[in-house]
Amino acid sequence: MSAPNKSYDPVEVEALQPQQIEQMRDEALAAIAAATDLDALAHVKTAHAGGGSPLALANREIGALPPQAKAEAGKRVGQARGAVNKALAARQGELEAERDARVLVEEAVDVTLPYGRATAGARHPLATLSDRIEDIFVAMGYEVAEGPEVEAEWFNFDALNISVDNPVRSEQDTFFVAAADGSEDSGMVLRTHTSGVQIRSLLERELPVYVIAPGRVYRSDELDATHTPVFRQVELLAVDEGLTMADLKGTLDHMVVSLFGEGMTTRLRPNHFPFTEPSAEMDMLCYVCRGESVGNPDRPCRTCSSEGWIELGGCGIVNPKVLIACGVDPQKYSGFAFGFGIERMLMFRHNVEDMRDIVEGDVRFTLPFGMEI
């Protein structure tokens, strides 16, 4: 900004003749009209409306005019600049519209081009299904308990009232760890269930105990379409005062509703396990046909073989002998427990037909399951 000028310069005064101002204006308007694109218009704007443009210079000179000429000159220059700015804005609008209509269209790309540049990974569905089941129980107040996969026979069998003569303790069912010194009996197995974690929880935690024990377990089966020697289980243990089979049933019902939706339910059938008494086999309502396929040959159901129910696993009231082996007073406390294999649940929840697909690690199987299921 220039300071007011007290000494009048006759030459400069000359420069503010009305014709000159009109000429500046007309040249500017002509240049604006001649600008063919937004870049050219930006140059025109700098040349004819910018700080160094003739009209801007003329405007600056107004201050140097004698007071009687100021008003007249100010008005002329102001009108000229107004006309130029208006024309600029109008042209700007025209050119932008033209660009939108033509140039952006010319810049069009094929947005349907594939772009698998950063390739996706995935978690294994057994892991995410296990997480999901854990979350259901964690939300209820349970905690997730874990333990080793090579386990002492005492934790895996003895404490669970599975006697030495029980056939599950044979080499047909259980992987035994060889003793380091070559002797016959190491006293250790690859755990056949995560029940050892239940025992550890009862020994280590304060009562009441509400835990869920997910993890890898082992049985000496050959891999085929429906069996795998290495699989995952989720077991649950609740030990508190006054727990009942009704509580077990309600807990199972809650789980299947959480996993499969409203209206789902479970069914208990008597069975026998050494570590529970009473014991039950647990079935869940077939989430596909909801039992409608039973006795209804027109609507067969592949998921449940038209049985209406899907076998989940075993459950029951913790055998008081197990509580005693963990130093829990069975007069005061009772508990319930259940366990099931996640592979089977993955198979029927996600239409997997062959166990081998689950265990072989083929990326084509795992990828569609993403991060959560």
Added chain:
Amino acid sequence: MRVPLSWLREYVDLPAGTAGRDVQAKLISAGLEVETVEQVGEGLQGPLVVGQVLTIEELEGFKKPIRFCTVDVGKANGTGEPQEIVCGARNFAVGDKVVVILPGGVLPGDFRISARKTYGRVSHGMICSARELGMGDDHDGIVVLPPEHEVGTDAIGLLELVDEVLDIAVTPDRGYCLSLRGVARETATAFGLPLSDPALIDVPGPKAGGYPVQVTDEAGCDRFTARTVTGINHEARSPIWLQRRLQKVGMRPISLAVDITNYVMFEVGQPLHAYDRTRLNGMIGVRRAAPGEKLTTLDGVERVLDGEDLVITDESGPIGLAGVMGGAHTEIADAGVPGADGSPEAGAGTTEIVIEAAHFDPVSIARTARRHKLGSEASRRFERGTDPQATSAAAQRAVDLLVLLAGGTAEPGVTEIAVPAEPRTVAMAADHPDRVAGTRYGRETVVRRLQQIGCYVTGSDDLIVTVPSWRPDLSFPNDLAEEVIRLEGYENLPSTLPRPPAGRGLTDSQRLRRRIGRALAGAGYVEAPAYPFVGTEALDALGLDADDPRRRVVTLANPLSDNEPALRTTLLTGLLATLRRNDGRGSHDLALFETGLVFHPREGAGTPPRPPVDRRPTDEEIAALKAALPDQPRHAAVVLTGAREPAGWWGAGRPAGWADAIEAARTVAREAGVELILRQDQHAPYHPGRCAAFYAVAGDGTEVRVGHGGELHPRVTKALGVPERTAAMEVDLDVIEFAGAGHRPSGPRVSTFPVATQDVALVVAADVPAAEVEAALREGAGELLESLRLFDVFTGPQIGEGRKSLAYALRFRAPDRTLTAEDASAARDAAIARAAERTDATLRG
């Protein structure tokens, strides 16, 4: 256990029209796993009658012998004239009674019979084989009936050809259901009908003159009944009804005496053994075998006995494995059938039989059966526990049948050996079942249900329950509660939710593992958990030295495959096998990860103790149990090959390599709040020039090694058959977790003053690790350094042989002022000076 409905009806008067499916549903609800209901003779339609062969004409000129027969079928064909039938079987003669299906009849499998021309004659019906009638698969020949059946008799009824058979998977606690008697009891209860107990018969008490028996091992055998039947007609055959019942339960009829012992076993659940009295040598004994003693069992196998085996003996030595299998020598024989041992009596046929009905210790029987891999129908029942009170009745049933069907005479002498035992009682609060179930049954229901299973109940609030002799599984209040609850119906249990105390959620470690899984999957890795079994071959392929700790493995006594007898010490064996499998199936761009346990034997660890289970183990016992187990740290590992980023219309792709693997280790560590320190290392299975060791600084300031990563050694990729340049890394998550324990980022103060950037290019010797240069620059630059980034690595003639240029972008910023050019330059110069001092770096000119 297979249960023919027709047989079951003998003990439970089921309403007419009750189908097998109805019984199935009721029994399932009561806790018996009825797996199937087989429809025997489904679709069979008469006329199917007894016929007598009148004439047989052998037809010549066909590929196989063909007979043209005339058969008297009585009035069944409407005319009484002989029926002309063509038949391809030859096991019958003129005068034999056979089963004839007439035109209009239908055999099982929708096989419709009509008069038809065949082999040049017209056949008006068919003479039937056992298989065609659905009587069993083991006979192709024609059924030849005993002569007493009259021609024209309906054979469907005579042969009980139409029936339903329940197949029940009996759980180990319900041995009593391995009999019609037991299943009938459950059925009667389920239908609310009375039971006629086949074991509830008059039996004589002990009487002198019975076959002498001495039990020396009363723990192994607390009950022994011996009965003798003489004058047996060894030509007598089992009647049709007996054969049919055995066929339906899945036993093959053999000879009358054997069939009777089997029949009684299925009827009352008591296995019997029949000895040919003429082959017994003196007193029968029950004792443990002498180790090494020998016995040839019925199956002709000579077995070397164990000192724990319970044996039946006579004065010649062992004559049977008690409760498991009899010996060959005393086997009863049919007429004309040589003794299994080729003894001189061969072919004589047994006429005098000693019946043994005993109760053996279940555990002893189970061990012997397993030891000799010799499961039998008898051992199945004994090892689940038979009814010790049923021996006399079972023996009596066998005696009755031998008298009735074989024309024998029961000798009056009765041998009964019984170790005195009190009836077993269980004390239970009357409301205990209510408290177990979480519902209210009330005392009356509880008592009624217990009585239904055979208990005798006294007491009001506190019940004294005497359990029946056939239920050795009922010992504790919960056992009784289960009986009440199952009979009241598990399906009627209410559904309630307990109220656990507030939980603490997932542990830090559990959350960390989930984060790591997501972070790796987010970085493009696919989780691929592998079986943890390995063999020496896989460890050799990794190029591990002989003394590499990863060669010290936990071994299985009974591995699935002898090639993989051990448990993994590294995740890489499994991951690389999975990578190879995927590659072989045509997926070539692969990035896989696994987190899981590896197993290291613990030096000097002994065998875990076996504390008793009638109390809590002591703290020392618990500690000893845990200390004996192998170390089982959790690892995380990745492997990758092919393109990390594919080529496409956007330009070139990028191959996966050592840097990706190392970055994956950083990704894992970062989730734990751990900044990895990298050092060049040489470590199998990695390329010696492309392997990093990873370290972390723990909270206590100590440095711990967490793993290795890099490119695999070319020998390793070749040995494993995986693509060259496959990269991998493996870290110990437990160590990372330890190093990151307590990590909690504190919020940075964000300065809003402008940034001053400076680029520097430093020349160092080629073997100077970039990490060292960077550390020196950071240290020298001081607090004003906001960030530092290596943006170029350059080698070439301009730099000089054996040297490299590292170009860094440094960003400086102060929290409280705008930095001047002088401030930034001073910091930069200090950084360069420190790098020069530490790494001989010179500023690139």
